[in-house]
Amino acid sequence: MANTITQNSSWTIDRPNTSTKYQVVAYGDSIYAGYQGSLSDVSKRAATWVQGEYLSNAWGTDIEVIRRTKSGARADAIYNDKIVGEKSYMQSSSAKVVAFEMCGNDFLQARSNFVGQSGACDFGVLDTALSQCTKYQELGMQAINQYATAAKVKMIMNLYYPGYDADNSQSSCTVNGATINKRDRFLPYFARSNFRACDFARKNGFKCVDSFAEFMGADYDSNNDGQIDSEALRWSATETEDQYVARISSTLKPTLRDANGHLADPSTSYDYLLSDNTHPTFSGSTIYVGFFGGTGTGSGAPEYSGSQIVNGKNPIYNKYGHERAGWAHSLLNPASP
Numbered sequence: 001m002a003n004t005i006t007q008n009s010s011w012t013i014d015r016p017n018t019s020t021k022y023q024v025v026a027y028g029d030s031i032y033a034g035y036q037g038s039l040s041d042v043s044k045r046a047a048t049w050v051q052g053e054y055l056s057n058a059w060g061t062d063i064e065v066i067r068r069t070k071s072g073a074r075a076d077a078i079y080n081d082k083i084v085g086e087k088s089y090m091q092s093s094s095a096k097v098v099a100f101e102m103c104g105n106d107f108l109q110a111r112s113n114f115v116g117q118s119g120a121c122d123f124g125v126l127d128t129a130l131s132q133c134t135k136y137q138e139l140g141m142q143a144i145n146q147y148a149t150a151a152k153v154k155m156i157m158n159l160y161y162p163g164y165d166a167d168n169s170q171s172s173c174t175v176n177g178a179t180i181n182k183r184d185r186f187l188p189y190f191a192r193s194n195f196r197a198c199d200f201a202r203k204n205g206f207k208c209v210d211s212f213a214e215f216m217g218a219d220y221d222s223n224n225d226g227q228i229d230s231e232a233l234r235w236s237a238t239e240t241e242d243q244y245v246a247r248i249s250s251t252l253k254p255t256l257r258d259a260n261g262h263l264a265d266p267s268t269s270y271d272y273l274l275s276d277n278t279h280p281t282f283s284g285s286t287i288y289v290g291f292f293g294g295t296g297t298g299s300g301a302p303e304y305s306g307s308q309i310v311n312g313k314n315p316i317y318n319k320y321g322h323e324r325a326g327w328a329h330s331l332l333n334p335a336s337p
């Protein structure tokens with residue numbers, strides 16, 4: 001999206017036989033917003049809503065999922081306009097989980113700029129995107145640590161790589177007179193951003209939701225290295241940044257797959273991205289947030305609970321992008337409020 005638009009929502013997952021309510025507060029761009037191609041409606045079952053449903057089931061309480069988001073916004077706007085500008089939401093004594101994500105638009109815009117280049121390639125736009133992302137990821141955590149004093153868990157979600165297959169083509173610009181493969185050039189930038197997100201999380205008392213591993217790796221061992229691909233791709237605190245980048249962009253690169261064809265097993269795939277090749281797929285209905293964006297509210301019973309959740313998974317946990325991301329968030333949920 002060339003311009004930014006506010007797409008906030010507040011939805012209470014209303015369980016029967018309880019009046020106790022806690023909050024999940026999420027700050028971010030169109031991913032957390034649940035953007036699905038419309039300025040007026042967002043997906044209800046976006047990642048943090050799904051997380052809230054798992055939390056409601058585990059705690060036996062109502063959960064209000066508050067999403068303060070600006071679709072199309074870069075990292076600096078998420079930090080300034082949402083995390084800091086709307087800090088009051090995480091300051092509530094009921095806010096037990098606070099999550100944020102950012103940087104997707106920084107890299108989308110940088111990639112678009114690079115694709116349009118002719119002549120000698122200028123990597124400055126990509127370097128700037130990484131630098132800005134790094135800066136505001138860390139500032140975001142510092143602000144949340146300052147304001148979210150009642151939170152039991154704070155988390156950041158890193159970036160999956162939308163358009164992974166589409167980028168597997170040659171650039172229009174040149175390096176030493178020759179074109180280069182765009183995906184080969186972009187992938188290390190994603191890897192560095194994702195390492196820093198998770199490493200900052202480790203240093204600042206946050207949890208890291210590794211959406212890159214969840215979206216980009218199959219759920220079986222495709223290369224016979226003894227590890228399920230999606231697990232093998234996860235960030236590890238035992239590595240340096242350069243080691244992680246080498247593992248993602250070289251060693252395990254043959255196991256990466258476009259999220260449009262996420263493999264649950266060798267013969268079963270699910271589409272994790274909408275037709276825009278950017279935003280996650282979702283299940284169910286939408287929330288109206290105003291004709292040109294704004295805030296949507298509502299409440300309703302959980303759609304999956306009790307015996308429908310087996311071993312911490314609902315029946316569709318791996319069939320849609322937002323379901324997979326929400327399940328990954330739920331693995332880091334606090335055991336109690």
